[in-house]
Amino acid sequence: MLVIDRVAPMGAAADGLRRDGRRIAFVPTMGALHDGHLSLMRLARGMADALVVSVFVNPAQFGRGEDFESYPRDAARDASLAEGAGADILFLPSTAGIYPEGHATWVDVGPIATVLEGRSRPGHFRGVATVVAKLFNIVRPHVAVFGQKDAQQVAVIRRMVADLDFDVRVVAAPTVREPDGLAMSSRNAYLSPAERAQAPALRRSLDAALRLIAGGERDCARITGTMARIVSAEPSAAIDYISVADAATLSELTTLAPGTTALISLAVRIGSTRLIDNDTVTLDRDNG
Numbered sequence: 371m372l373v374i375d376r377v378a379p380m381g382a383a384a385d386g387l388r389r390d391g392r393r394i395a396f397v398p399t400m401g402a403l404h405d406g407h408l409s410l411m412r413l414a415r416g417m418a419d420a421l422v423v424s425v426f427v428n429p430a431q432f433g434r435g436e437d438f439e440s441y442p443r444d445a446a447r448d449a450s451l452a453e454g455a456g457a458d459i460l461f462l463p464s465t466a467g468i469y470p471e472g473h474a475t476w477v478d479v480g481p482i483a484t485v486l487e488g489r490s491r492p493g494h495f496r497g498v499a500t501v502v503a504k505l506f507n508i509v510r511p512h513v514a515v516f517g518q519k520d521a522q523q524v525a526v527i528r529r530m531v532a533d534l535d536f537d538v539r540v541v542a543a544p545t546v547r548e549p550d551g552l553a554m555s556s557r558n559a560y561l562s563p564a565e566r567a568q569a570p571a572l573r574r575s576l577d578a579a580l581r582l583i584a585g586g587e588r589d590c591a592r593i594t595g596t597m598a599r600i601v602s603a604e605p606s607a608a609i610d611y612i613s614v615a616d617a618a619t620l621s622e623l624t625t626l627a628p629g630t631t632a633l634i635s636l637a638v639r640i641g642s643t644r645l646i647d648n649d650t651v652t653l654d655r656d657n658g
């Protein structure tokens with residue numbers, strides 16, 4: 371595995387791969403790699419001839435008072451895990467490499483980026499879209515793989531790729547979970563043992579929502595109400611949002627109509643750690 375820490379050599383390596391007729395798959399990450407990231411890499415590796423993984427803790431997607439400074443960083447461990455998952459190139463740019471003096475252009479993806487995570491974390495998706503656009507231009511992938519765990523991020527990237535005519539296929543990979551259902555996340559490391567024991571409530575609330583819907587419930591307030599009761603039963607949990615939205619537009623739904631694909635998502639603070647999770651459900655077109 372080649373490790374590249376500057377933008378120009380990464381661009382040159384991508385050009386070389388393309389000149390040789392090789393298809394490039396790309397998995398952007400912020401490091402502190404776990405099995406969720408590695409599953410994306412394995413999936414991506416099977417879709418192309420060369421796999422580029424980036425590790426860049428992007429300051430632009432962290433709000434004031436968020437965990438940019440304390441975000442877990444371990445480049446040596448990340449390198450050995452990425453290599454084990456089949457990465458051919460590990461791209462580790464510096465902040466100054468990505469945002470040199472004078473950087474002034476930002477990608478704003480519109481309404482889809484201002485709801486849910488975007489409402490709770492103003493500017494977050496502007497930072498995400500900008501860095502992903504830059505990374506796409508540097509790495510020039512044929513296919514890029516993102517995790518469905520960050521469902522809104524996938525929607526934002528798809529919107530950006532369509533709107534800005536990026537020639538890249540965006541693939542969403544399933545969420546990888548701990549045995550008790552907690553979605554893997556670099557931020558899970560912040561949880562104390564007592565908080566960690568409460569964190570599976572997010573997944574349990576999603577399971578309850580899916581059961582209600584399977585049983586015929588179509589009223590979104592009743593679905594989110596049940597989810598809220600499950601999460602609130604945990605002593606350290608504070609709900610940021612619980613949402614049932616149209617999966618394509620992310621606009622909130624009040625009832626589930628036949629044929630709808632709904633994104634059920636939630637953000638919950640357990641102590642001082644903010645966790646997110648989601649699932650999607652598609653209702654039958656004929657009888658809903």
Ligand code: AMP
Binds near residue numbers: 407
């Ligand atoms: P991050 O390092 O948190 O920016 O995540 C990098 C990529 O890994 C994003 O596309 C995430 O959606 C994805 N990802 C993070 N956690 C998981 C997980 N538990 N399962 C699948 N993909 C994940």
